[in-house]
Amino acid sequence: MRRILIIAEKPSAAKKIAYALSDKGVRIVKVGKTPIYATTFKGQQIYVAYAMGHLYNIVQKSGGWIFPVYNIKWERTSPKDRSYNERIKETIQAIAKIAREVDEIVVACDYDIEGSLIGYNVVKYACGEKYFKKSSRMIFSTLTRNELRKAFDRRLKTLDWPVIEAGKMRHEIDWIFGINLSRALTLSLRRVGDRERILSIGRVQGPTLKLLAEREIDINTHVPLPYWKARAIVEINGVKYVAEYAGGNIESEEKALEIKKIRDKYATVKKIERKVTKERPPPPFNLGELQREAYRIYRISPGKTLEISEKLYLQALISYPRTGSEQIPDSIDVKGIIEKLGEMREYRDLVQKIFEHSKRPKPVKGKGTDPAHPAIHPTGEKVNIKLSGNDRKIYDLIVRRFLASCYRSMTKSETRALLDIEGHLFVLKGVEIIDHGWLKIYPFKKVTEKPFPRIVEGMKLKVIRVEVEEKYTKPKPRYNVRSLLKKMENLGLGTKATRAEIIEILFSRRYLENPNNIEVTDLGMKVSEILSKICPEILSVELTRNVEQIIDELKSEYLTSEYRKVIVANTVLGLYSVLSKMKKNEINIGQSLVGKDFKPHVEGKPIGRCPVCGNQLLIVRSKKTKKRFIVCYGRTTGECDVTQPLPQKGRIRPLHETCKYCGYPLLACVSKGKEWVFCTNIRCPGKRKNV
DNA sequence: GCAAGGTC
Structure with a gap:
């Protein structure tokens, strides 16, 4: 009996696949703690296991929190990772175990680049590369029984390599841009004394921030222009109705004055139009x-x-x-x-x-x-x-x-009457709901009804007055979370699962505030400003477009791993000089980011002036290592970077004298009943000569 | 600690 292991992207899909491909029902077998669906289909033994999204992620091969960094590798998601799930390890072990006993592995993850990559990583790292030649790919777009059966019968005999490469490419480009630029920003801030805050930027964060920053500028630089709105109040059978000026907003003052001068007491009904419209129910939610x-x-x-x-x-x-x-x-x-x-x-x-x-x-x-x-x-x-x-x-x-969405349409009737007053046209509108239809079930849409009077064409109506109101143009409104999500969706930024999360990250970085009426903070504006000068790619939707375009063009053909490497290298080529520029200008960037409001805060014991910049030298303790050392206050503003080590034992006393060899302050240290004097400069030229 | 993308 041929044995087949199917790998689904997630538990819900695994279940559906198992039940679709089953002749006589489905059993659940436990491998360790991991449940796996077992079934038989057309004389084959089928196991269906599932990943939980990406089980593997890109990490830095070696080295610390530095930039630039290009040495990356794929690794099992570790407990340190934000997206870690404690079942990952067991799941991988279970899949590895079953893989050893089967004749074929079928990747049945979602049919998109992430799905193909998820499946590939499971085969490569959980089972081993030698399983590639036993692997195949099931392609389906819905999890219905019929489609799944068809997809299984007609599966690709190999993994879908171009799509996998496209997925790797997307991950690598995002990682290299995002991690490097985020570190460059964060470390600039650190250089000027803010050691707490983390800054970030990426292919989706960047354009989103820019969008908001541009709106912020629009709002702040908006020049209000005057325009006029006119309406006529008419009376019909003792009831007052409002007719709006038919030409909409009036932009010329002359015209507005002309309408203001209307003295005619009667309006003539020129034309009446009635339109019955139906509005289909809204579709079910995505x-x-x-x-x-x-x-x-x-x-x-x-x-x-x-x-x-x-x-x-x-x-x-x-x-x-x-x-x-x-x-x-x-x-x-x-x-x-x-x-x-x-x-x-x-x-x-x-x-x-x-x-x-x-x-x-x-x-x-x-x-x-x-x-x-x-x-x-x-x-x-x-x-x-x-x-x-x-x-x-x-x-x-x-x-x-x-x-x-299953109910009938809403039906409303809209009536418009065109009124002529001294040659100027006004519109009298009425709206009436004839049948609420789906609105009875989903009553969250507001349709305001407006009664329409009983009038006929040619009738003369009494004009109570004509009003002309002067208004001023307003800037476009600020985004709120809802309108921002919609805008991101339209621009193709992020995915349905990540957009909301990415907006929240921008708030947590303190780039944004006030979710109901989003404002970009000084920090957010600065980040956007700096990057638009140094690295405009990261703020532009073009990076997303390019990645998408490359993926679309190449996944249908043969995108090999060599070719992928070339594309990634080309895409990140310009980043190298950007990063070296950022490194060179760390202090400037940092100062610009913290702005005038930033108050450097360093607590420590002053021991005398720094011979390099003239600021106070302070004895402080490292938060991390708890060790004491000397730091120049000038480091908080970036103008100096002097630090000096100190003996960790003994009581230290400032002498308020400077070293005759190098100008650094001298200190006395008392330990085990002995006191000695030393220069705070570890490289003091006098060190060897016994001060 | 930093991206964006899956998922629990």
Whole structure:
């Protein structure tokens, strides 16, 4: 019997694959603590194991927190890593064990560059390179039974090497740019005395910061220009109505004055138009839209929404939330899910409405697609644990959106009357909802109704007055987290799973403040300013575009590892001179970053003037090693970098005298009852001559 | 300690 190990990207996918490829049911076998699905399919023994996203990551081969650094390698995600998960090690061991007993390894991770790379790394490092020739690749875009079976039968006989290389390339370029520039910024700050703060920048952080910085400049340099808005107040059967000037905003003062001069007491109804429009229900959520709506309606942050969705997913209440899709494939039992939702008291009425509308409800399809997952939808599972606060709100939002997407359109009628007053045209508008449709189920969209009077063409209406209001142009509004996420999505910055997190990083670096009305801090502006001079690539979306373009062009052809290395080297070529410039200008950059508000803070005992720069020399203790040493106060502003070691034992007493050989202060040290005098300069020319 | 990308 042929034995096959299938590697999925994550537990949920592994389960679906196992059940799709099973003739007689699925068993779970434990290898150590790791569960693995076992099944038989068309006379083959199948094991399905899963990774948990990337199990391997790029690390620096050797050396410390320095730059430039280009020596990198792939390594199992370590406990030091932020993304470490304690099950990683066991998972790898389990996969390695089963791999030894099978005839073939099938990579069945998501079909994108990260998925191909995840699978490749598992084969290479968990199993060993010799398994490459036994490895194949299953390609599918949804986790439905039919597609999975087809994908298994028609799998590629080898790994998809060009896609793997594309994935490696993306990781390497991001790492080299991000780590080096982040270190260069952080170490500049350290040079001028701020030893706490970490700065960062990267392919996604950079353009996002720049976007916000440009908006900040726009707002601060906006020159308000005058414009006018005109409206006529008319009276019909004793009721007042407002008709807006038909030409929109008036930019010429002359025109505004002309309208102001209207004295006619009557308006003539020139034309009436009535339009009935239908608005289709919104499609079910993808992650981005869920995050935006949760923020708009409940002010729940995108990060929080993701966290809650993940929890709901683990409780089996909703489908996989990290999806870009706004579509529910036909293979999902929509009717069954809705029936189950109907068993919950709070949704009974809504569900009844849906079935009155259609016996076979079908969610409308949105534009978003995703290679691996359908749109977010409830599973219909009973809510066992009582959901609290925000959890409840998010769950309810998902349920309502899903139900609404199966319901009928909203219908409204819009009426417009064109009024002529002394040759100037005004518009009288009315809006009436004829049928709320899906709005009854998803009531979070505001449609304001406006009554329309009973009038006919040719009628004369009484004009109470014509108002002309002077206004001034305003700058574009500041971003909030929601609009920023949307903008990033449009620009192709980050992915659905990382965008919210990256915005949070920008806040934690203190580049940004006030999430509801985002302002760029002085520090954020400085980082953007400095990089736009020294390394504009990191602030431009072009880096993302280039990487994408290279990947798109090459993954369909034969992108070899040699070729990848050449591309990475070419892409990071310019970085070398950027980094050496940053190193040379560390102090300038640091000073510019800390700005005028920065107050260097060093506590220590003064012992006399520094012979190099004239500032005070201080005795301080290292936070890290607890050892005492001498530092020049000038180091806090970057103008000096003198430090000197001290004996660690004994009581030290300043003598307020300077060394006759080098000008450094002299100190006395008392230890074990003896006192001796020494020069604080470790390289004092007088050291050998006994001071 | 620093990126961006998967995932728990």
